[in-house]
Amino acid sequence: MQNLLLLHGALGSEATLFPLKEQLQPYFHTYTLGFSGHGGKAIPAAPFGMDMFAQDILNLLDEQQLESTYLFGYSMGGYAALCFARQHPDRVKGIFTLATKFDWSPETAAKETRLLNPAKIQEKVPQFAQTLASRHAPQNWKEVMQKTAEMMHHLGAQPPLSAETLAEVTVPVQVGVGDRDNMVSVEETTWAYRQLPQARLLVLPNTPHPLEKVATEKLSQEIRQFCS
Template sequence: MENLILLHGALGAAATLGALQQALAGTYHVYTLDFAGHGGQAIPEQGYSIELFAQNVLSFMEQHQLQQAHIFGYSMGGYVGLYLAQQHPTRIKSVFTLATKFAWSEEAAVKEVKLLNPEKIKEKVPRFAAMLADRHTPQLWEQVMHKTADMMQQLGRQPLLTTAILAHIPQPVQVAVGDQDNMVAIEETIQAYRNLPNARLIVLPATQHPLETIAITRLKHEIDIFMASVSALLPV
């Protein structure tokens, strides 16, 4: 069976991918991990970055003796997966991104960071705040959110997946987005798909940004189709 690593999104944790991991477990060797500073992991002094999270994945692969793997990345996890594919093409066999934001600019970062206000979240969506607190304990979820905001601002200043860089990612890539995603525009997803030389595109109907709004059976079906297409391209 092929190795498949599932990467969570911003403010997420490996546990958020548990149901998907279970659904895929009979078909692939499925792995998940918490990025540094997520899921209770210590928050790094240098803060969050895509480069750091990519190194987390490489260290995980070394620890589990995975010479190569396919990547499924939700939201920020998809960005990390593509960055890994570009930086380490011999290690990453393919990437499936879901609800990944590609169009980073200073303006886009400001818009995203406005949503990452712990005090407003405590006031307006206390259940979400409680969920984040449970997800990241013993770390403070407010600090996780602040570090995430800092990372987004850095991405706004210096995106790592520019049009030119996407054009030099040779691996098969599946790009997926929901048609009701209010954080990732269909237009930016299509643009990324067009820039990637070996990509497929899916727009999921009646689907918002949160992972829990997507039926696991549908997501597994799409991953299976993509993985089958990748296998057909690989040498026997």
Template sequence: MENLLLLHGALGAATTLEAIKDKLQGQFNVYTLDFSGHGGRLISPEPFSMTLFSQDILNLMEQEGIEQTHIFGYSMGGYAALTFALQNPERVRSIFTLATKFAWSPEAAAKEAKLLDPEKIELKVPQFAETLRNRHAPQDWKELMHKTAEMMQHLGQKPPLNPQNLPSLHLPVQVAVGDRDSMVGLEETLWAYRLLANARLLVLPDTKHPLELVPVERLVNEILTFTKAAI
């Protein structure tokens, strides 16, 4: 059976992918991971970065004895998947990204990072703050958020995915975005699609950014259709 690795988004955890994992078991050997500092994993003093998260992917594959895998990456997970594939193309069979933000600039990063204010979130959206507290316990979700904001600032200064390196990636990639995604635009998704040598574009109708709002059955069917075509 083929391998499939599911990667969560910023401030997410492997638990956010359980419904998708459950539906795909039996079709693939399905794996998930918590990126460093997420889902209760130790928050190291090292800054969050795509390099760090790529190493997380490599570590998991080495630990599980995975030579090659398909990857589904939601939001930040898709960005990490592509970064990993650029460094380790022989380890990746295909990549399916959903709601991945590609348009990183100093201005875009500042806008995104401004939203990651733990104190404001705790005050204005206490239910979300409690979700993050439980999701990342025993780690401090506020520290996690600060480190994520810092990572976004670095992405804005020097995006790891750019017009120079994306065309060198020849494995099958499907970039997907919801038509009602207020965080990730169609234009930036098209930008990545046009640069990638072997890409497909998928626009999901009536779909917003949060993963929990994407119908699981629809997403699973799209993953199956794409990965089977890539085999």
């Protein structure tokens, strides 16, 4: 069986990928990864960023003695997967991204980070605040959110994935987005697909952004087809 590593999104944890992992385990040697500072891992003093998350991927592959693997990245996880493939193409067999934001500028970063206000979240959506508190315990979810916002501002100022750098990702890539995603547009996803040398485009019908609202069985089938 092929190796497959699942990567979570911003403010997520590897536990958010367990339902998908369960679907895929009969077909792959399936692994999940919690990025630094997420899911209860110690929050590093250094800023969150793609170099840090790419190093997390490399560390896991080395720890598990995986020479190469397929990568599935949800949202931010897809961005990290592509950045990792630029640095270590020999360790990647292919990448499947879903709901990954490619349109980063100071304006889009400002728009995205307006939603990352811990005080407002606690006041207006306390259930989500409790979910984040449980997900990142014993660490402080508010600090995870603050460092995520800082990372987004950095992505807006200096996005590491441009037309030029995406063209350097030579492994096969399937770029996926839901047609009802209110955070990632079909247009920006199509733009990324057109920059990648070996890419396919997938638009999932009736699919919003949150991973828990994606049809897991359908997503599993698409991943299996891509990796075959």
